[in-house]
Amino acid sequence: MQDANKVLESLSPNEQKILPHIEEKNVSEICKKSSLDKTSVTRALGYLKSKGIVNITAKEKKIVDVGINGALYRKKGLPERRLLQLLEEKRIIKIEEAERQSRLSEEEFRASLGVLKKKAFIELKNEKIFLTAKKEEISRKSLEEIFLDSLPLEFDSLSQEQLYAMKSLEKRRNMIQISDEKTMHVEATEFGIKIMSLSIGANGRGFIEQITPEIIADDSKWRGKKFRRYDLTIPVPKIYGGKRHFVNQAIDYARTVWTEMGFREMSGDIVVSSFWNFDALFTAQDHPVREMQDTFFIDKKTELPDKKLVKEVRESHESGVSGSIGWGYKWDEEEAKKLVLRTHTTCLSSQTLAQLKEKDLPAKFFAIGKCFRNETVDWSHGFEFNQTEGIVVDPKANMKHLLGYLKAFFAKMGFEKVRFRPGYFPYTEPSVEIDVFHPERKVWLELGGAGIFRPEVVVPLLGKNIPVLAWGPGFDRIIMDYYKIKDLREFYRNDINQMRKMKFWVK
Template identity: 40%
Template sequence: MEDLNLTLNEKEVLLFLKQKGTASPGDIADGTPLKIENATQASFLLEEKGLAEVKDEVSEKYRLSSEGMQYAKKGLPERQVINKIDGPTPIKDLQEMLSPQMVGIATGWLKRKGWASIEKGNIIPATDISETDDEIALAKLDETAVTLEETGIDQKVIKDLVKRKLVEKEETKSRTITITAEGRKIAASGLELTEDITQLTSRLLKSGEWKNKTFRPYNIDKPPKRVFAAKVHPYQRLIDQMRQIFLEMGFTEIKGDIIQSSFWNFDALFQPQDHPAREMQDTFHLESRSQLPGEYLETVCSMHEKGGDIESRGWGGKWDSDVAKRNVLRTHTTSVSIKHLADNPKPPVKAFCIDRAYRRETIDPTHTPEFEQLEGVVMDRNMSFANLLGCLKEFYHRMGFENVRFRPGYFPYTEPSVEPEVYIEELGWVELGGAGIFRKEVTEPLGIKEPVLAWGLGVSRLAMLRLGLKDLRELYQSDIEWLRKSPVCKL
């Protein structure tokens, strides 16, 4: 018994169960000095020691909802509709006789039950319209909650009625504690209801009471309670790490508005006004409009229509300033970078932006409508394509990726363009974004004379690789257990 190290509460419960055999926490609380929560806690401790068994049971009862009681008296919507017709009947006539809402509910169930078909706006009744199981079930139920066994209703039928909100389900949980043979043996061996001292206090020492007290021994083999220390969200920590890398490389962080005019989001980047990226499937278009920067209208218009004063043909056609005024949720943070360059056309410029972009994407394991993008630009004299590759390779090395390569790519506003890739042991080569040198059609209208290195990298995809995730949605879900268990990063 000493090895079991029973607390006073456990002794109280065990002695009570010795008399009753089986009891609920409420029964134990009524028959002992314990509260229900203390009795429950002691019961679980006894179960861990093999002295008691705790059993939880859930019973389900069903009653008619207020809507269900109405239909129990008047009949289900499909029954009320079918009783109103003898042959093909226009749906509009039925809506006038009953109500549009009832006819709308009934239509689907008439087809599902095979009571009628619908052709050219008419409901055509079937020949066999016998009583169905759900109608029988409604007749058996009332406002008093009963179990399925008491009614004899099939479980599938009751589930359908619950889905239709015609029946309400009530769950009742009960807990019983039963003494085991070993528990009965311990209880019969003689338990003294004396309180064990768990802490030696100064009062006990001064008064000398400790000499007549029983001290509960420590169990040094018992594992300690898990402690979850506060930490930065793993995704946020990776974003902070990326930010720190670019700051250490001498870049300046910039910010911009989520709502951008089409001018900065598309036109300034030399995307034609009939480009598919502007269509509804890619872009969130807004009803509002923005004022356009007057100092760039003529040069951007000229570049789009005839290629400006450089060796370019432009896109031809007529550039529409009204289209450029339309606001959108930015589809990329490049709109922030290009505006920053327009405001700072003199070299040198080294800037980056880590922020959200928005596109009309279907949510799946690799896509979300809003996502983080890491945008960067370098503008200075004598900048070359080699400088761009070196800058990106340095960033990925600092992020923990040893093997980095670049594959030729195409993007509307950079030339030449590349797609950086990193090698992951389980996945092979993984593409993580796009980069290139801004075309002169982008820089010339804004008064930028020096080469501009630019890149847009997928932050969330990089985070998935570092955290070992297979589903992008895990980065945003409110799962406290995942946050507790997940490492900050996984190399």
């Protein structure tokens, strides 16, 4: 058994108000006695029930109430009453005259004539109405009128007369309506009775509800008083705060990981020349990725960087540099000038390498950014996606280091198990495909590529063949996995309700 005192102290003001009246057993009576509205009483009763103070049984009953027309007539009077008032004045009147003067609709007028005739209040002769009713008959309210005034009523409690009136009114459109209503029957439990008796004793002492500055200021208002105990288990209304977009939260985290590992951030334009996006990365000019099918082109051209670099990139493609045989085709400067939306953040790496001085080595860079490809949109593909890029320029770097950096990064992203497979990219050799093992789903997730930049890439940019470890795996699958998002389109839908509810990136 609960501690009755504790329960008593936990009663809210409304619960306290209705407590003395629960023996009234029905809600409307409790409303009257406690001068609370029905909603408050129902809610308070619900809490009392959850505290074991009352039992509530629901009963269904048929209620007879006025319909739309019924409500109207209750205010304005039934049509036959309005006709009768006219007749009382005129005694004898032409039917059509009566219809006009009564201001009743045709339908109302016909119905009223019928009713009055049936009651033998009038007679119809020679297109005229003759009033035959006595004065007291006229002034007396009809059964229908009395019934209408007394609504709503419980169907089960209707008298014979009331039933008769109801039947008669039912024949007329929308006069009355009969509905099933649930009523609550309230009964105090044994525990409730105990609480009630305690409550009588406690009356007057009162609990402190909301603590106010006045209460705090005045010692006598709280000394020796009890604080009303809350029901600590009741849910409270939700509130929402402002926050960073969830994709940016994830990106911020990855940014911290890279900087902690000693990487400097690269940033740059989204609209770049094909030169930086493709040519400087040894992607042949007839490579399918350079078609509009795959890449967003803008119908504009831009200037190429300094001549020396352009010349070396040309050589690299045409006949090769540093012992390479090249692609063996005629490289076209105009093709390199075409502007594209970057298809990978690797174009930041090519630009960074072109700026790098030998004295700055070893150097490590990263970038996280939006990339674009001309794709239709479905759950796993979009025309915009996030990539995380990294390069390590270190004369002593080797492939084991490449795998080491990647393994460390993905471990911090929550993927302890990483698998590296052979892959292919025009600008890296060896090339690596990165898979991470999903610990819960027990599947390998393909995240994208990495490798060591080819000499054909590095020599024109750096002037020297130094190993450059490079990677650019996609980042969106990691974000999807963390937030349990099944559809990539959710990322940029900006559904405010969903954004309010979205959990925080905590890693």
